[in-house]
Every structure is written in C-alpha cells, then in structure tokens.
Amino acid sequence: MDSGLVAALARAVPTGGLITAPEALRTYECDGLTGHRVVPSAVVLPESTDQVAACVSACHQARVPFVARGAGTGLSGGALPVADGVVICLTRMRAILDVDIQGQRVTVQPGVANLQVSDAVRANGHYYAPDPSSQSVCTIGGNVAENSGGAHCLKYGFTTTHVVGVTLVTPDGRVTTLGGAVADAPGYDLLGVVVGSEGTLGIVTEVILNIIPIPETVRTMLCGFASMSAAGLAVSAIIAEGITPAAIEMMDRLAIEAVEAAVHADYPRCQAVLLVELDGPRAECASTFARVEEICRQSEAQEIRVAADASQRAMMWRGRRAAFAAMGRISPDYYVQDGVIPRGRLAPVLDGIAALEQEYDLRVANVFHAGDGNLHPLVLYTGSHHGEGDRALELAGRILDLCLSEGGSITGEHGVGSDKACAMPKMFSEGALEVFTRVRAAFDPDGVCNPGKVLPTPRLCGEVPGPYRPHPLEIAGVATRM
C-alpha cells in the first residue's frame, strides 16, 4: 500500500487504531461466510465520526477501496475485504450516546451490539424490537447495513422500521445526516435508501433508533407435527385467522436433531416443530393464544407444550437461536442459505428441497421464519471430501432458483454481499439493475465504497476472464456492463 496513504491513516486514528501487520490483518479476512477470504492491506479502528471521515477521505483521495465492518457476523460476504483495500472496523465506536425514554429514541454509535440497546432501556420498560439470532454480538451498524431481521420481525418489522435517523460519512469523506428524531422529513427518503444498502453508499457513524414498550405479557408454545407440510398448514391457518403472532419459527427433524445434540432444548422428537409466540395486553393475548392452540390441534399437532414461565420460554428459544451453530454437531461443514417464498408456497418448495437432497446426495436441515416465508436451508457437507463443497454450493443455488420460481426472493435478511451479487440478474431486470447502479454511482461515483458487493459486474461474475479487481468504472458507468 502507498506509504502516503498509510501515513494519512495513521494520522486519522492516532490511538493505535491502524493495523498493518500481516498476521493481525488475517483476523479481518472474512465474515461469517468463511469460504470467501481476502486479506486487506490495512485495517483502521476509528473512534469517532471525524476519524471515520478522515479515513474515508484518505482512501478516496488515494482511490483505494474501503469496506466497513461491524462484528463480522454477516453471512453473505458483505464485509469481505478488497485486496489492496482498507477495512474500516467500527467496533471501537460502541457508545450509547443518548437515551430518551419519553421520546422513545436511543442514539448509538454503530459498534454497539444489538442486544445492548435493549439492555440499556429494559429498566425503563422498553426494548429494541429487531432481534437477529446473532444479537448478542452483531452491531447496529451491521444491522442497518443489512436491514436485519429476526424472529420477532414478523410482527414488529425489520430494522428499517426502527431506524429514524443516521449520520453518514459519504464515500468522499463528507459527513451528512439522514432522517432524524422528527418523523416524516420532507425531501427524498434517502434514509430508506441507505438502510439495507450493505455498506455500499457510505459508513454509518451514528444511528437514532426507535424503542417500544415491553409488552404486558408474552406466551410461547412449542408444537410437534408429523410432517413439515402439516406444520406449514398450521402457519397458514393461524395467519388466515387474522392473527399476527410475535413470532412463528419452524424447524425440521434434522434441525431438531442438531439442536438437541448441541443444547438439549428438550424439543419433541418429530418431523417438524413450530415455535409460536404471542405478546400484548394480557386479556387479548390469552384468548388469541387459546385460539392458536386450537388451530394447531386442528392441524394435527402431535404434541403441544406451553411455556409455564420465563425459564421454559428461554429454553424453547435457546434451541431455535442455537440452530445454525448446532449444525456443527451433525456435519463438519454447512452453508447457510437465505431465501424467501410466499407463505402459501411452503409445501412445493419443501418438496423441491427434498428432491434436491436426493439429486445431490447431500442433507439439508430447514430452519424458517415461517410467518414471513423466510427460509434458512442449511446445506450440510464435508469440505474434506473432494468436490462436496462445490456440490453443496450448487445445491444452495438451486434452492434460490426454486424460491424465485415460486415468486420469492434470493435473500430475506442476510443480504446479497459478494455471495449473491451474480444472482441479482435472476431476480431483477437489466433496467432495474441499471437504476440501482445509477443510485450507487450518485453516492460513490469513484467506486471506492465496498466495491464488488450487491451489484453484479462482468469481472466479478466471470464474464470477463481474470481475477476480480474492482474498477471504479464498473460501478460508475452502466456502459461498462456492455
């Protein structure tokens, strides 16, 4: 890396915030998508918006690409470094800047972990609703970038519903604010554009979040079914009744087996479980809960367990939250897929996944946010077996094709990142991709901000031979796609 840039970065983060030692850089070579690794040339750990702006400015002037990073739990390679580039890691920015219970707002730096927000306001009877399963470690900055979801987003909405303002360092190093504590600001909704943009439009350095009152009561049940389709029919019946549970999660037999081996959550031994949670005012919740129980019985649930207290509820959730990591108990390697289908298409998609398991001779464990049709098929494989990793990836890709053929999407909450950029043309027309490209170029005309993520480029997707090297024009000019 150019010595002038190294010196500028060292000045930008004066308190030991520059990492250039090769062995230390390896810590940042990948996110949760560990199959993709690139060692960056430098990592900076800024502590303030001004320091982030100084780092970005230095990179911009040197035309060196940079990638924002939170906790690195992303599952789509969004924080994958660019070779010869800089990683701007926000984990030193973990202050809760303001708590306004009356206004139901909390202002945080981007490195604050998701769960810390609720911890900060729980004593005041409030919490922060979006709850990715990684919430004890993933950062608010990463959540904003990915528009993260979680089990309770069925009722409460994804991150975008709860972010009311951000401070953004634009890709040329300027500092701006979007949105704010006052609702419905005039002008273009650029906050809506930035949330979910996967770190491609700038770096978020402060976030104003909406917090909500803790519901008066929470009721949770675990239902065992003889088949996934029976469990799927129960989900459809609950929603058709006009009931919006706080969460409905579904897991198949293989996922149950893994969870039991890992955390002994005492799930029913059956082909499918539904974890259903309702919350709200006590009287309303009691009657709706009774109705959900009745629907599950009518849908031929083999077993229904109702959490009697908070510790039983926590145990039910422990199994679900541990589901991804638990795969390590039944398979040396696994790939987490993330797709969406219209809720009513669950049965054909599950049949399709079962057929793909046969075709590829691989196992797939299924974990779903069933209420909003967000599937997480976990493709199990043994990386040390020749060719099995590639087969697993191909199978995972075929699952996305299946989701699309049923009118769904290539990602629900894990983002496009580097992993699915080349799948974007399967879902979006050339015209739509061109609009995305122009929006991105308006923020980042020089193509230095997290290049190679989200949007396909000819080099990235193998249309032009040779290894991927980000080129500004690939982002800035639609003409280079032709």
Ligand SMILES: Cc1cc2nc3c(=O)[nH]c(=O)nc-3n(C[C@H](O)[C@H](O)[C@H](O)COP(=O)(O)OP(=O)(O)OC[C@H]3O[C@@H](n4cnc5c(N)ncnc54)[C@H](O)[C@@H]3O)c2cc1C
């Ligand atoms: C076990 C496990 C369970 C998970 N469960 C869920 C789940 O239930 N729901 C869900 O949605 N996701 C889930 N995830 C995925 C992941 O945790 C989320 O995407 C999370 O939001 C990533 O946060 P992070 O801090 O780790 O971000 P990183 O992985 O570090 O970065 C993610 C993206 O955000 C960008 N970014 C990070 N910080 C900033 C910033 N300050 N400004 C601009 N861009 C930034 C990066 O460039 C990258 O593109 C899970 C992951 C794991 C490993």
